[in-house]
Amino acid sequence: MELGKKHKDINGFIFINLVRLMFAFLVGLLLLIIGIIAVNGYPVMSLDFLISSPANNMTEGGIGPAIFGTIAVTFFMVLLAVPLGVSAAIFLSEYAKESIYTKIIRTSINNLAGVPSIVFGLFGLGFFVLFIGKNLDEVLQTGLLFGQPALLWAAATLAVLVLPIVIVSTLEALNSVPKSHRDAAIGLGATKWQTIRDIVFPQAKPGILTGTILAISRGVGETAPILFLGCAFFLPNLPVADLCIGDYCIPMINPTEQFMYLAYHIFILSTQSANPTKTLPLQYGSTLVLILLTILLNITAIIFRYRFRKALGRN
């Protein structure tokens, strides 16, 4: 009997272990990729590499301006995408009743997530730079200030790109707030807005934060959408301008300037390098920084979500 059962299962034994093997292969591949980058990138890693400018026709120096540009773009991207995405999710979860209309919106969200990233680049050029920027210049009489590729338009384009991520994670967070909490608030005489502001939103905050972190991770890694939106090969100066009120001047990010971007920097170094053997260590170094950044962001998001779900499960 025992023997017969085992004999019957020999196909299963082979296939199940084949599936296990394939999964192990994938995990191994991931570790191999990260390992190769870590081993080759580690030697160039230093504080100086992280803050100094590229030098000597990009064959020496560091990635300081690229990191600064990445942070600046991401900052504006979050500023644009998160309020809009969270509001959209609040509408879908709290206000809208299920109808054809909400179905169309949900389909749009899924479709927006599937639009190729290079198409976002074309859209950013056509809509933000040539339509909004050019018209802003005409209305404000600013000559050619907004109507050219710049940091602000790159951030706006990335904001549209990460919008589905923010909406979907916020929706998940809002849906996990028990309905009884809303009923209790309404029963105590709170208005709909008071309920959302004081009861639902605070509980959904960790979930929204998770979505924001994932959006940052995605934005930091994107290259194709910003290729023709003001991303520069090399800039001698940071996109910073002094903002003066009277005599007091503080340096601020200037969103109408061009910028350097870490992901784009890797692309440029590895495809258009003047001296590939000399820049290879720099390429590995930049890649290590980028991959560490995305992995850390994602692990933070995963831990956040895990704890969020666990806390809700306990309630």
Add this chain to the structure above:
Amino acid sequence: MTENILPRHQFEVSPENSHYSKKIVRSARIKETLIKSYFAAAGTAALIFIILIFIFLFKEGINAFNNIGLSDFIYGTRTMEDGTVKTVYEWYPTSENARYSLLPLLLGTLLTAIPATLISTVLGVAAGIYLSEIAHPKAKEFLKPVLELFAAIPTVVLGFIMLVIGATFFQDLLHPANRLNAFVASVGLTLVIIPVIASLTEDALRSIPMDLRNAAYGLGATKWQTISKVILPAAFSGVSASIILGFGRAIGETMIVLMASGNAANFTMEIFRSARTMTATIAAEMGEVSQGSDHYYALFFIGVVLFVITFFLNLIAEMIISKMRKKNTF
């Protein structure tokens, strides 16, 4: 008794009081309506952006139709050295006699996307089966985030790895005609698509009711028989949706093919030759093209083609998934 607890006068409606409270109610109602309309406006953001993307791609792309013409997007003519005129399928927008055939680009896209989808289907579905059916729940809790990390690697990093390591590896192994070719690019693409297929397959398998598994086990089926004869057929639509979405991602991916495919617009079916995809063409040429030229509009037209293809692939996949959800909720 309870009436004494609260001061009664608060509940009495005197004429001026009533006016006051009505005012409060009215202003509160106006405030609520304003807030609601703000959220309703924000709620349409995704829809509006989808429409805007279509309008602004089309607005520029339509000029390509007027200036270049539909037939020129399929074939062009070239005068050979001996004076004969030949029909050619070439993408050569910077030449004096510019040729705008999209066929080599479409072929390049398919030549990288189809092998990538085939490889990813095997590995991705296997990974989905492993996570949903085979892995220990504790192991799964740890391994699913690993898959998410895989999906989070920036594509420019994968392109870089394929460029410096993958290409050399396959050159030594297979001795291809070009060091950078469609095959190297498609291997790079699999790294992007496998996590997509794996996580959606896992979702589809998990949505199959437990009863089905228990019934199969009750009939004496082994674990593998249950997976292959019951679970996979039941989840067929969900798994195929995941493959369609993976294919859509493969068509739309830019950085990996830009860096690893060699970027020569060959009109060929040979997978070990350099190829150029639609996405890579836009990425490589948009920066250098002058605004308002035929070439510029042609690139936007490629964008329209890409958008339409991926839009419909997404729509089909989503219809399959929503149908599946309806079927599986009892």
